[in-house]
Amino acid sequence: MAEAHAAVAFSLSVSHEGFNVNFDREVLNLIWLSGKRSWRKRGQRIYNNIRCGIYPGSLKGMTVSVATLSSAYYAGYDPSCGLIPLVQKFMPAGDVGKGLSCAVVGVGIWGGTIFTARTLLRLLFNYKGWMYEERGKGRSVSLATKMWLAAVKILSGWNHPMLYSFQGSLPSLPLPSLDDTMTRYLRSVRPLRDDADYARLEKLAKEFNQGIGNKLQRYLVLKTWWATNYVSDWWEEYVYLRGRSPIMVNSNFYGLDAILAHPTKIQAARAANVTHAALLFRRAIERQDLEPIMIQGLVPLCSWQYERVFNTTRIPGIQTDRLQHLDDSTWIAVYHKGRYYSMPTYYRNRLMEPAELQVMFERILADTSVPSKGEEKLAALTAWERVHWAKTRREFFSKGVNRSSLDSIEKSAFVLVLDDEEYHFDPNDSSKLNHFAQRMLHGNGYDRWFDKSFTIVIAKNGRMGFNAEHSWSDAAILAHMWEFVLAEDNFNGRSDAPILGHLWEHCLGEEMFTYGYDAQGNTNGSVEVELPQPKKLKWEIPTEALEAIEYASNCALVLLNDVDLKLVMFNHYGKGFMKTCRVSPDAFIQMALQLAYFRDAGKFNLTYEASMTRLFKEGRTETVRPCTIESCAWVRSMDDQSKTGEQRIALLRDACRRHQLGYQNAMVGSGIDRHLFCLYVISKYLEIDSPFLKEVLSEPWRLSTSQTPHGQTTKLDLVKHPDCISAGGGFGPVADDGYGVSYIIAGEDVLFFHVSSKKSSPETDSERFGQNIVKALDDIKSMFSSLKKNGA
Template identity: 35%
Template sequence: MEVGTKNPVLDLEALRVSISRTPSVLVILSTITAYIVKVFDKKPASFEVKKFLESKRFYLDFLASVGPALNSALTKKSWLSTNYVTDWWEEYVYLSSRDSLMINSNYFGLGTERIPSNRGTSRIAGYVWSILKWRKDALIDGKVPPIKLQKLVPLCPMQYKRAFGTNRAPGKDKDNLVYNEQSTHIAVFHKNALEFAIDSVQKSEPSEADKINHLPAGTALSREKWASLRDVLKSDAQNEASLAKIENALFHVWLDDEPANVVKPASMVEFARRCLHGSGQNVWFDKCFSVIASSNGHIGQNVEHTWADGAVMLHITEEVQVLEHLMIEYNPETGTILGKDVKSNAKMDILKWNSLEKTLEQISKELSTIADEITNLSLSQLSFSKFGKNEIKKWRLSPDAICQMAFQLTNFKIRNKLSMTYEAALARLFKDGRTETIRSCTTASAAFVKEMLDKNSDNQKRRNALKAAVTNHSELTKHAMVGEAVDRHLFALCVASRGLNMEHEFLNKYKKC
């Protein structure tokens, strides 16, 4: 489906240029000292002295040997790049991974419980129109103001530029993120065929020659296997052209023939699984994002992780839903879109394929492995309705920090131990920033857990412990957001040590931690 010409994103790029560069590379001594404190912070009263002394010996040797040289290399890299972490982060955390994208990397999102139409084809038509409207307003015409932290500080918009027309192409040793700025079409999956229109799936059925069957399952394989199969596909000119249409699309739409009822927790989990992994044979996991449309109007998404972090996709989704609410009117009885009949000039086509039998046969041999990965996944959903963020804000506490403390308490109740915990903080205050690590398990959170489980404690002591833990967590979050945390610095040191062949046991232990 053709949707318009792509113009340069001038306003977006101008905003990106105005964002501050990544702060200077941290002093290596302060980073490593802070790291050691954080590692042993989770057991302040009884940490293992032997392990601490061993770690101290490693980090002192690191500081006295290869550490300064590696940090100097990072400093030089920071002079030559807008962000000394992001390119390595995308390459080594995402693109170099050889695991399947399904479940391991891609993530899912669900729409709202209340939907404006339960007529599936009408709802997805309105939703896709809203996506394209947002894209035009924000990325082409520059009419959408940038998102700002506390409504004051603009965040780097780099990731938004890659929201459309981006595909993760598999490679033997490393994948490539391919961004097609000239993309003007959408790939629509329905049953066993690929099309370029929202409504045409009800008008005709594909011929046997045009069916792709379980070809999308190739994207659920390990990256080496999919790269090999993809090379075979591209050896045929017709198949290469059809594959290019899939990979160059603005985004994908999967028209699901099954209804979804996300009001009930059990049904919400079922629809969440359809968005996260589907059958393992229907979602094209390489694509920047795929809209999953149920037959009764519920919407979900499957999102490839390399091009952007979850907060970016969440923001786009919220904006799209607002546009749909304001600009699309559905008939309350039939669910169809109200308005004047407009003759569509959309170009529609079913992709053609030549001799897919051998490729499909190779993929068929892996379907049991894909099915096992899906079966081995445990996914649950908790509906908490006693109070929400508005109530927490009345306490003058951070809703996010409250949730993190709840995780710490729950984890201890289940496992009877404290665990090192990762939470992502946005690093988009700086140009091309992605995320930084918040280490949520701290002395303060441990004290809160202890107070909550102490039968001799009282509510006032527990409130005080909670407030102290939340305050400490909020401070950690601020440090992470302004470039004063330790993990991305240590990650960059690990990459530099590998590239310069300057390995050290301290960094090896950090990678395993």
């Protein structure tokens, strides 16, 4: 009864003696602070939306505009050209009416100017000619681009932009013409088909283009008039949320620590600094203090994906999943030795300091209680097939204590795992880094909450990484946070795009540079208050649910045991040498992958490279097809003894130029695959069978590649601090008989490749393919070096 009494904040009883009121001041104070925080966040959100809505103008600028106009008018001048006297006719007489008239006209003129500036910015951002112009020594931009640059600087340079300042000025993703897409598609598959097969496919494409394709295109044109982005909503729903297979390995991706830096070996201290940094990043998103990513400091990328970084979970459904996003969450979910905890991150309406968070984590690590039945492997349900997970969740976790505990996980800011295992990096033992990557990709199948937007994993020896769900955003968003956290952590003696993105970059930077560790490896600072206890979650899991959990765990084990994941650290050269070859570093690496794949498989195959379309509102990704006519010609020349070094280099540069053009086309909305995907979705809605679309959409991507972005924050300078190099991250194989390759250009002299495939496939071997990548890169360098020795 004592516990029940303590839980009551307010009670009222009526008797013959009168009213009796009891209340707990502490609990009521907590309620008051919670409400105060909520209303303050709402007010801040409204204020920020107003500021973004009037960018590049400002409220200060509006005030100055009205004051200047009023002062001039009261001084006897009328800069409004008669507008103020006209408005004054509808206002009260006297000085009040005069003042109101000046204010109305001043706001109107200011508002018209801002509206014009925003409209002009939107028109200017539609110009993409600058992307196709070569830059560098001895090259100059065109007059049109110079004029465009000047206009953008003038219109967007009035005020410091907030995270969402440019959202109203970004253009919509353009819809390519059907003829252009057909032409580009046929060219992309020409090197993969023999003459007879290509003639058949060409006939199918022509029939589609002249027939049902026009009808589907008209519906898509209608969608571009109505929707903000004609691709993103369908991409999220049909590629991610409607997928019924397990998301572990098949969809989720991972990121690794800064492998050369190890700022502390104390698990609780590392967890505390990273948690604090992540939540400061969330605050920066909420307050829009985070600057939008700007290409060349001028052209903004769409920031809408940042909205769902935190407090977001993928909820399973029978036919389709859905994303649950909350405006706020004041706790994180923690997993340790099979037990789940709800750990508060705020105390008396303020974010806990790292030293306070370390105490909270230490309490969890010191807990000797045993997990409830089924609790240890509960997260295996999130690694299971989506239909089975949805049914189990609805039947056994929809009410009572199980629902309450599940809510504590799903509605948390994010999940953090205190792993009971150590991870290491040894340049002389690649198996340790391979193991590190494997654990971040899938763990043991039941110790990562795969539905959560991201799960941070802190190893027993202080190493860390993350696992991220893919539907809510692309990897670049999470990579930014990870890079930021790394930078902040490592450079005060302490050391997650994409993306892998913005979220991970921010947190890593904050952790390494700002918070720090003392000489013993603990967080800096002291604890001066009595902190609340982490809440161990309770479960009452029936026998049927226990059987489902065990079955899901066994299925996850089968899936993860089939993954062949190898990590290649290539330090023979990096971006520095590639620049001397006068080719794009990304194109350079993609050509090396083409050469490696041809030597590995003995043939060419359809290749996927992800590029972003965030130059447009709500843009996500588009596909670049690196396997081209030009790339195949160069690859064949490398084993053709009749070709000279000069000829091979000329062919390589032609292939790189073609690849760069394909990448540029994808970024400006002139890609191939998203257009065809949307046409296919419409054909399914209309119940129209298209042999052409069916064949195109069923083609397997046996080589799926992606570059992990970095350098999205100025906090991380790899030239000054080479030890802060992140190994990037990766993903599982896309095709049963193919490879998944993620790579990061980590500074001037280091490259990392994450190579995944399936052990069950006799055609693939990740170790062999990694060796072929190294040989391809070495052969390219030898090709250029030989030419330089000969004086060419």
